[in-house]
Amino acid sequence: xxxxxxxxxxxxxxxxxxxHVLVVDNDPAVTELLATAMELVGYRVGTAGSGTEGMxxxxxxxxxxxxxxxxxxxxxxxxxxxxxxxxxxxxxxxLTTCDSLHCLLPExxxxxxxxxxxxxxxTEVLARAQVLLRGRSPVRDGMPCxxxxxxxxxxxxxxxxxxxxxxxxxxxxxxSHLLGNAERVLSKEQISRHxxxxxxxxxxxxxxxxxxxxxxxxxxxxxxxxxRGFGYWLGCPDH
Numbered sequence: 001x002x003x004x005x006x007x008x009x010x011x012x013x014x015x016x017x018x019x020h021v022l023v024v025d026n027d028p029a030v031t032e033l034l035a036t037a038m039e040l041v042g043y044r045v046g047t048a049g050s051g052t053e054g055m056x057x058x059x060x061x062x063x064x065x066x067x068x069x070x071x072x073x074x075x076x077x078x079x080x081x082x083x084x085x086x087x088x089x090x091x092x093x094x095l096t097t098c099d100s101l102h103c104l105l106p107e108x109x110x111x112x113x114x115x116x117x118x119x120x121x122x123t124e125v126l127a128r129a130q131v132l133l134r135g136r137s138p139v140r141d142g143m144p145c146x147x148x149x150x151x152x153x154x155x156x157x158x159x160x161x162x163x164x165x166x167x168x169x170x171x172x173x174x175x176s177h178l179l180g181n182a183e184r185v186l187s188k189e190q191i192s193r194h195x196x197x198x199x200x201x202x203x204x205x206x207x208x209x210x211x212x213x214x215x216x217x218x219x220x221x222x223x224x225x226x227x228r229g230f231g232y233w234l235g236c237p238d239h
Contacts, residue, residue, distance in 0.1 A: 019064040024054035091132035178234035
């Protein structure tokens with residue numbers, strides 16, 4: 001058995017939902033194991049064999065998550081790139097050894113970062129990845145999405161599958177806010193201030209949500225839900 005791999009555990013059940021992951025590791029066996037396991041649960045996986053190649057891939061494509069070997073000799077150049085604001089970079093999952101963990105810990109805590117130690121345990125990698133991605137909308141072809149729901153911020157249009165939703169500006173802002181906080185409950189006040197920039201009475205919010213739900217949830221599963229007494233959220237109840 002390879003010293004950086006533990007294969008006795010079966011991959012955990014969480015689904016990747018087509019999220020795009022970049023795995024950067026100079027060990028082909030580790031890279032192949034992670035890529036295969038993550039693809040089996042629904043991630044789309046790109047790989048790089050060095051930090052330089054990984055940085056190039058990040059410059060060329062947008063990823064939902066980066067799994068990066070913290071023991072790579074060119075980690076310093078990557079660390080400088082981590083100064084990018086958290087909202088503009090994907091969450092990072094570092095692979096590290098116990099011996100080198102002390103070098104990595106001071107860099108953690110920037111938000112959207114975590115680590116697992118080698119030898120790699122697939123169940124742990126999948127679990128940490130799911131936590132890092134929780135509440136973040138995946139990206140498909142550079143556009144935020146959830147399942148078959150896709151938003152094109154360049155044109156301010158949304159579609160579910162092949163169907164265009166034909167949203168008003170207020171409906172699009174609401175859907176974008178819900179999608180950006182997928183699987184989190186947003187209060188009516190939070191929604192109101194995001195959509196209109198000011199607080200509006202409950203009937204206006206309820207009417208807007210109702211119109212949006214009518215357009216989005218013609219197909220199953222329903223994506224927009226009410227948490228009575230708390231607010232609204234976007235997601236699949238069994239996700």
